[in-house]
Amino acid sequence: MSSKKVAGPEIERLVQLLARLPGLGPRSARKATLALLKRRHDLLEPLSQALATAAARIVECPSCGNLDTVAPCTLCQDPRRDPSLIVVVEEVGDLWALERAGVVSSLYHVLGGHLSPLDGIGPDKLNIAKLIERAGAEPVKEVLLALNTTVEGQSTAHYVTEQLAATGVAVSRLAQGVPVGGELDYLDEGTLAAAIRSRRRV
Amino acid sequence: MSSKKVAGPEIERLVQLLARLPGLGPRSARKATLALLKRRHDLLEPLSQALATAAARIVECPSCGNLDTVAPCTLCQDPRRDPSLIVVVEEVGDLWALERAGVVSSLYHVLGGHLSPLDGIGPDKLNIAKLIERAGAEPVKEVLLALNTTVEGQSTAHYVTEQLAATGVAVSRLAQGVPVGGELDYLDEGTLAAAIRSRRRV
Numbered sequence: 359m360s361s362k363k364v365a366g367p368e369i370e371r372l373v374q375l376l377a378r379l380p381g382l383g384p385r386s387a388r389k390a391t392l393a394l395l396k397r398r399h400d401l402l403e404p405l406s407q408a409l410a411t412a413a414a415r416i417v418e419c420p421s422c423g424n425l426d427t428v429a430p431c432t433l434c435q436d437p438r439r440d441p442s443l444i445v446v447v448e449e450v451g452d453l454w455a456l457e458r459a460g461v462v463s464s465l466y467h468v469l470g471g472h473l474s475p476l477d478g479i480g481p482d483k484l485n486i487a488k489l490i491e492r493a494g495a496e497p498v499k500e501v502l503l504a505l506n507t508t509v510e511g512q513s514t515a516h517y518v519t520e521q522l523a524a525t526g527v528a529v530s531r532l533a534q535g536v537p538v539g540g541e542l543d544y545l546d547e548g549t550l551a552a553a554i555r556s557r558r559r560v
Numbered sequence: 561m562s563s564k565k566v567a568g569p570e571i572e573r574l575v576q577l578l579a580r581l582p583g584l585g586p587r588s589a590r591k592a593t594l595a596l597l598k599r600r601h602d603l604l605e606p607l608s609q610a611l612a613t614a615a616a617r618i619v620e621c622p623s624c625g626n627l628d629t630v631a632p633c634t635l636c637q638d639p640r641r642d643p644s645l646i647v648v649v650e651e652v653g654d655l656w657a658l659e660r661a662g663v664v665s666s667l668y669h670v671l672g673g674h675l676s677p678l679d680g681i682g683p684d685k686l687n688i689a690k691l692i693e694r695a696g697a698e699p700v701k702e703v704l705l706a707l708n709t710t711v712e713g714q715s716t717a718h719y720v721t722e723q724l725a726a727t728g729v730a731v732s733r734l735a736q737g738v739p740v741g742g743e744l745d746y747l748d749e750g751t752l753a754a755a756i757r758s759r760r761r762v
Contacts, residue, residue, distance in 0.1 A: 379603075380591045381592060402614060432568055
C-alpha cells in the first residue's frame with residue numbers, strides 16, 4: 359500500500375495495526391487484512407468481538423500477576439492445583455509455555471520481566487514484593503524460580519532468592535543441561551559445562 | 561494452550577481466531593495474543609476499534625468489486641485515474657499488489673476469483689457481467705487482463721476476452737517472460753518458452 363491510497367483510511371489503519379503484531383510484517387499484515395475483509399462473518403466479526411471483550415475485561419491477577427478476564431485468575435482459582443508450590447516466571451508467555459508442557463500443576467507468580475538496571479528496571483518495577491508476601495504465608499512450602507537462563511534472568515533469580523531467605527521457604531531453580539533431543543555438536547559451551555557439572559550417575 | 565485451561569475462555573477464543581489468519585499458526589497466535597494483552601492501550605484497543613469499524617463499514621464497490629469502506633471505492637472515486645483503461649484482476653489482493661508497484665493509474669475490475677467448473681464456479685459466480693457493461697460504456701478504450709498465469713487464470717482470461725468481443729474495446733494481457741532479477745537456471749520451462757517466443761530485438 360505504501361503511501362498510495364488503495365483503500366479508505368480505515369483499511370489502511372487495520373493493516374498498520376496488524377503489522378505491529380509479532381510474527382506479522384507489513385506484507386503478511388496485508389494478507390491478513392484481506393482475509394479478514396473477505397471472511398467478514400466467520401472471521402472479521404468474531405475477532406472484532408473477541409478483541410472488544412478482551413479489551414473490556416482483561417485484568418492482571420492481583421495475586422499472581424497473570425493476565426486473564428477473571429480476578430483472581432483461572433489458575434489461582436483452580437482448586438486442583440498444589441498451593442504449596444509457587445512457580446515464578448518472568449512473563450505470562452513463560453507461564454503459558456509451562457502449562458502447555460503440562461509438567462507442573464502448581465500456582466504461579468509472574469514477575470513482569472527481569473531486573474535490568476541499565477533500563478531503569480529495579481526490584482520496585484517487578485512484582486517481587488507480592489511474591490515475598492505470598493511465599494511467607496500458608497500453605498506455601500517451595501518457590502521454584504523458572505526464570506530465563508540469561509544473565510538478566512539469573513541475576514533476577516539471585517536477587518529474589520536473597521529476598522526469600524527471610525520467609526524460610528524452600529527455593530529451587532530449573533535444572534540446566536542438554537535439552538531433550540539436543541545434539542551435543544550444536545550446543546553452546548555454557549550448556550555443555552552445566553550438563554557436565556550437574557552430571558548424574560546412571 | 562492445548563485443552564488445558566490456562567486462561568479464561570475469552571482469551572482462548574482470541575488465540576483460536578488469530579490462528580485462523582494467514583501467516584499465523586497456533587504458536588504465533590499465542591504470541592500475538594500475549595502482545596495484545598500486554599499492550600492494551602496502544603495495540604489491543606486500537607485494533608479492536610479498527611476491526612469494529614471495518615466490520616461495520618466494509619462494502620464491495622458496486623462498480624469494480626473492490627473492498628473498501630466507501631462506495632464507490634476510493635479508486636473509482638479518484639479523478640486523477642485514467643478512466644479509459646480497466647485493469648481486470650482476480651482478487652482484491654492482486655489489485656493491492658499492482659497499486660503497491662505503482663505502475664498503472666487506471667480503474668480496476670475485481671472478478672472475485674477465476675473460473676473453476678470442477679468447483680462449481682461458472683461465469684455467473686464471477687463479477688463478469690458488470691465488467692462487460694463497464695467495458696461497453698464511455699470512456700473505456702482498453703481492458704487489460706491482469707489475471708494469474710495459471711491454467712484457471714488463463715482460461716478465465718480466454719472466456720472474458722470472448723465476452724468482451726462484442727463491446728469492440730481493445731483487450732490486452734500482461735507480458736510473459738523472465739521476471740526482473742530472475743535467474744534462468746531457476747525458471748520453469750513454460751516461462752523460458754514464453755520468454756523466447758516473445759523475444760524482442762535489442
